[in-house]
Amino acid sequence: MKGARRSHGPLDYSRRLWVRITLWLSFAFLYAPIAILVIYSFNDSRRNIVWRGFTLKYYERAWNNDSLIQAFANSLTIAFFSTLFSVLLGMLTAVLLWRFRFPAKAPFEGTVSLPIIIPEICMGVAMMAFFTRIGWPVDLPWPLNLGAITIAHISFSFPFVAMVVRARLARFNREFEEAARDLGASEWQAFRDVLLPYMKPGLIAGALLAFTLSLDDFVITFFTAGPETVTFPVKVYSMVRFSVTPEVNAASTVLLLITLVLTTTAILLQNRSGRD
Amino acid sequence: MDSWRKNPLVFWVFAVPPAVWLLLFFLTPLALIWVFSFGEKSGLIDVHITWTADNYMRALDPLYLQIFLKSFWFAGITTAICLVVGFVLAIAITFAPGRHRPILLLLVMLPFWTNLLIRTYALIAILRTKGSVNAALEQFWGWGNGLLALLGVEHLQLLGDRFEPLHLLYNNFAVVAGLVYVHLPFMVLPLYAALDRMDRSYIEASLDLGASQLRTFRSVVIPLAAPGIVSGVIITFVPALGSFLTPDLLGGTDSQMIANVIERQFKSANDWPFGAALSFVLMYITFFAIALRSVWSARRDAREALA
Numbered sequence: 001m002k003g004a005r006r007s008h009g010p011l012d013y014s015r016r017l018w019v020r021i022t023l024w025l026s027f028a029f030l031y032a033p034i035a036i037l038v039i040y041s042f043n044d045s046r047r048n049i050v051w052r053g054f055t056l057k058y059y060e061r062a063w064n065n066d067s068l069i070q071a072f073a074n075s076l077t078i079a080f081f082s083t084l085f086s087v088l089l090g091m092l093t094a095v096l097l098w099r100f101r102f103p104a105k106a107p108f109e110g111t112v113s114l115p116i117i118i119p120e121i122c123m124g125v126a127m128m129a130f131f132t133r134i135g136w137p138v139d140l141p142w143p144l145n146l147g148a149i150t151i152a153h154i155s156f157s158f159p160f161v162a163m164v165v166r167a168r169l170a171r172f173n174r175e176f177e178e179a180a181r182d183l184g185a186s187e188w189q190a191f192r193d194v195l196l197p198y199m200k201p202g203l204i205a206g207a208l209l210a211f212t213l214s215l216d217d218f219v220i221t222f223f224t225a226g227p228e229t230v231t232f233p234v235k236v237y238s239m240v241r242f243s244v245t246p247e248v249n250a251a252s253t254v255l256l257l258i259t260l261v262l263t264t265t266a267i268l269l270q271n272r273s274g275r276d
Numbered sequence: 277m278d279s280w281r282k283n284p285l286v287f288w289v290f291a292v293p294p295a296v297w298l299l300l301f302f303l304t305p306l307a308l309i310w311v312f313s314f315g316e317k318s319g320l321i322d323v324h325i326t327w328t329a330d331n332y333m334r335a336l337d338p339l340y341l342q343i344f345l346k347s348f349w350f351a352g353i354t355t356a357i358c359l360v361v362g363f364v365l366a367i368a369i370t371f372a373p374g375r376h377r378p379i380l381l382l383l384v385m386l387p388f389w390t391n392l393l394i395r396t397y398a399l400i401a402i403l404r405t406k407g408s409v410n411a412a413l414e415q416f417w418g419w420g421n422g423l424l425a426l427l428g429v430e431h432l433q434l435l436g437d438r439f440e441p442l443h444l445l446y447n448n449f450a451v452v453a454g455l456v457y458v459h460l461p462f463m464v465l466p467l468y469a470a471l472d473r474m475d476r477s478y479i480e481a482s483l484d485l486g487a488s489q490l491r492t493f494r495s496v497v498i499p500l501a502a503p504g505i506v507s508g509v510i511i512t513f514v515p516a517l518g519s520f521l522t523p524d525l526l527g528g529t530d531s532q533m534i535a536n537v538i539e540r541q542f543k544s545a546n547d548w549p550f551g552a553a554l555s556f557v558l559m560y561i562t563f564f565a566i567a568l569r570s571v572w573s574a575r576r577d578a579r580e581a582l583a
Binding site (some may be wrong): 009010011012013014018019020022023026027029031032033034036037050053076092093096098099100101102103108112113114115117118119120121122123125126127128129131133144146151152155158160187212215216218219223233236237240241247248252255256259260263264267270271 | 277278279280283286287289290291293294295297298302303304305306308309312364365367368369370371372373376378380382383384385386387389390391392393394395396397398399400401402411412433458460461476479480484489491514515517518520524535538539542551552555557558559562563565566
């Protein structure tokens with residue numbers, strides 16, 4: 001230990017051996033299962049975990065699995081509409097909380113953060129009870145039959161969008177908006193030409209977040225989905241319950257890739273919007 | 277900030293859509309199961325509201341109390357493991373060279389954004405009897421036997437006559453491993469945020485004045501990182517306590533958590549009032565944990581204002 005201490009300063013904790021070992025072991029723990037899942041989606045063997053050569057046949061099989069593709073299409077459709085509404089509602093909430101003083105503001109703020117806080121299972125069963133009880137029609141044509149799931153997704157996504165947009169607004173210099181108003185811009189013009197462009201990076205980051213949240217959600221969807229409205233995670237769940245198959249690996253790899261691209265973009269955007 | 281009265285029309289344009297949405301599609305569903313929790317089951321999925329407290333009483337039944345305790349136990353162990361490992365990770369990131377920091381942070385955050393179901397499934401694939409962990413162990417077993425053969429003692433069968441795979445799946449171990457796997461990033465981020473804000477000259481001063489690294493850690497780093505520790509513990513413990521998917525897919529029959537019982541009441545057992553009562557107990561525990569944190573930080577602020 002004495003010899004090691006000479007090579008780095010007392011505060012260079014990140015260079016200490018045991019810190020490094022913990023760091024690499026943790027990353028191995030976090031990434032190895034996912035890496036193995038991806039690698040075996042290309043393995044030309046059904047059961048065996050020994051590498052038997054590269055193949056794309058499980059991707060082909062997943063692609064030809066109609067119910068899997070239908071579930072994927074459902075997930076993307078739900079995520080699209082959920083994102084659209086979440087961004088709109090999230091933006092309104094963020095501007096509302098940032099700009100106005102109003103009675104019952106604290107309870108309102110608390111209620112908006114509730115969907116983020118409460119356990120997913122509670123929200124899931126509440127949504128299930130709600131849609132069953134109000135007699136939400138179940139036999140609508142596609143994509144209207146995805147309505148219940150989409151509504152549930154909007155309810156838990158828009159508070160996250162509001163949070164992201166509000167963080168961006170906190171750094172806004174209100175004098176710009178006031179200047180625009182002084183120069184004769186209407187309320188709407190000032191919003192459209194000054195506030196909206198400023199919020200844009202936050203809105204994009206919020207949209208990517210809402211899209212990922214919707215695409216990834218299992219628990220709440222599990223309780224609102226019917227036999228005709230299976231989403232990708234719900235489909236994978238039923239396949240996993242049945243057995244571990246390379247098709248699931250292939251389909252999961254595709255979904256991982258999508259979320260990876262989306263979140264990296266969101267994080268980069270947020271870092272950039274934090275800098276200027 | 278403007279008063280809403282200054283421009284009521286604009287205020288309503290911003291206020292009505294989110295308020296109506298929350299009321300219709302969030303508060304109403306919650307209110308519905310709150311009312312259900314005081315009802316009695318009648319028919320297949322019909323609920324008769326009698327304002328009885330029986331469902332809450334039933335939650336105190338030893339059978340369910342034990343599941344609550346088990347959930348607390350799982351969430352507690354998970355939080356403890358995440359705290360220890362997360363602290364080391366947060367320190368490693370905080371004191372890493374500036375150019376490495378964003379990459380390390382991204383590496384911690386990415387799994388957090390990948391699909392929970394896929395990550396759980398990935399764990400199944402490596403933990404199952406014919407999974408990667410057992411394959412690696414079998415390989416080591418083979419090498420160990422090879423070594424023994426070289427030493428000429430293979431006939432003693434010191435490592436057993438054949439490889440016995442470990443049962444790593446469908447038990448409590450798998451649930452805790454899965455919970456740690458899922459919740460570790462939740463812990464690292466607030467700890468990192470707290471450590472990053474910390475003024476390093478305090479640590480230097482402590483070391484210069486002759487305190488050991490351990491003493492400095494205990495008396496300087498931990499108190500300064502306390503807000504991050506409290507936040508990290510809460511945001512790890514709360515979702516871990518309400519976990520459904522991890523115990524469902526990785527657990528055995530005796531590693532069910534409270535969310536699994538709730539799910540059963542709503543799906544197969546069709547006892548919505550009881551499921552609703554359990555949901556609200558879980559929610560009250562969540563609120564209590566969050567309130568505890570607010571009380572703690574208010575006290576801390578008050579103490580700091582006095583000091």
